Amino acid sequence: MKKKRLLLISPRATFFGRNPAHQRFKRECREFQFFDYTWTGFAAGLIIVGSLTPPHYDIQYIDENIEPIDFDADADLVALTGMTAQADRMYEIAAEFRARGVPVVAGGLHANLIPEDVARHVDAVCVGEAEALWPEVIHDFEHGQLKPVYRQTAMAALGEAPRPAYELARQRYYPSIWIETSRGCPHLCRFCAATIRYRPKLGHKPVDKVIEEVKYVRERWDNPYILFSDDNFVVDRERTKELLTKLVPLGIKWSGQSDVSFHKDEEILDLMHASGCMMMLIGFESVSVDTLTGIDERNWKLKSLAQYVEATKIIQDHGIGVYGAFTLGLDTDTTASFQETAEFVMKHYLAGIQVSCVTPFPGTPLRADMEREGRVLDRPWSNYTVFDSVFQPKNMTPEELEAGALSVYQAFYKREFSLKKTRHFKDIYRRLVRKEMAQETARNTALATTGRSMV
């Protein structure tokens, strides 16, 4: 029997500002060249869909940022994913395949945010987690009964889900390989689209399952740099410690995302360094008391503000770079906020920064507020990069917001500061290397004198 052919497609998009100033900066700033390296990965949702597809399908994964789409290729079903910045292209791709009689299913963040809008462009929309929906989609497709919308009714059990089909993305060059160990975040920030739509409650994969996935990836890529793509890697401390302890012998390099709360836990910090953690992206969001007030339901980020400086120092002294994420342009921000942010990230030697413009993603409370106030600009979805301004800020123009956010990058990645930052991190690493060598010497001495290795 001829296998059915499923195309999994991630549409192309710009993952930094589309405006000319951002593009010029990305092209010309040598110190910024690691941006793509650090944050480029495959479309994780499609890799999960691949793992949930029965074996009588021939699956092809296509990342349009890497390879072109052949619309005339043999295909029985197309699955598209995408963030809002990819939506316009997602609709174009859907139109091409549907014109050829190939049904198209869409999922991913944008489809979850405004399924009604997406439904006008595709045959079926998946609202929720792939694990809970895709088997039903496949069943209905095979019976010629695709429904316009599939909605999740219960949270997916991550422990029971099959291993994502990482092998689908293997032939392409991805600087980092994304592995998910948990899904969801306890903080419900007003502007965050992901946690609002995907999962109201945190879900974990069992630690041994994660370790098996890391080993699987390690066998298929040469020395992969792994990005644990969890919304918040360090929520359950005990589980995190167990996971880190089991990562140590694997000898990988990895990055993750979290809030700052783990900085007080010496054991986690040591385990992170020992297990190869190079960088943690931490959502600071703002250094302003006014802006952080009410940014999340429990005011957790505001309460953490006083700890930012201490947290950054402690985390980085353990050899883990802090990649600070800031969101500018909220109603309490003024044009002075850019300078304040730049001063903070430089004074405390953050390893890297992500400075984005507040973006009223469809479906978020922020969007509802801004629509009510008539402040959402008429911009295509492709401008929802989080680096382009798509709304009218209260205390500045949209152009000032874009330029102001970029000005923080320009200050941070200036050669003079890069030199200072390099010296700062070199000192940290030299200290850690000396400490590691001294420990090794002590171990060797003990082994030589007692014949027993120290524990």
Added chain:
Amino acid sequence: MTATIDPTFELIRNVICKVTKLPPEAVLLENPVTGLQNVDSIVLLEIVARVEVSLDVSIDEQVLFEIQTVGDFVKVCQELVAAKGADKGASGGAVADGAR
């Protein structure tokens, strides 16, 4: 006949291999330092710090930014080692340190 490998290059290669898990044959003098597999800015700094500690030298940050290839890195280190007048003694012992 066995080709002689420069001890500073050997040390640097050992450090790069230890940090990145690359096989020694993948580290060549002509490799661009920012293009090595698995090397981002933080990983690069770890490599530099390990080499500095092993050779007991300190590379000026301005010089570090001018380094394009592994060969450039080796040359800068050779010059620093020579300048401190400890070339012979330091490199031999340092190779073992860097390889650990």
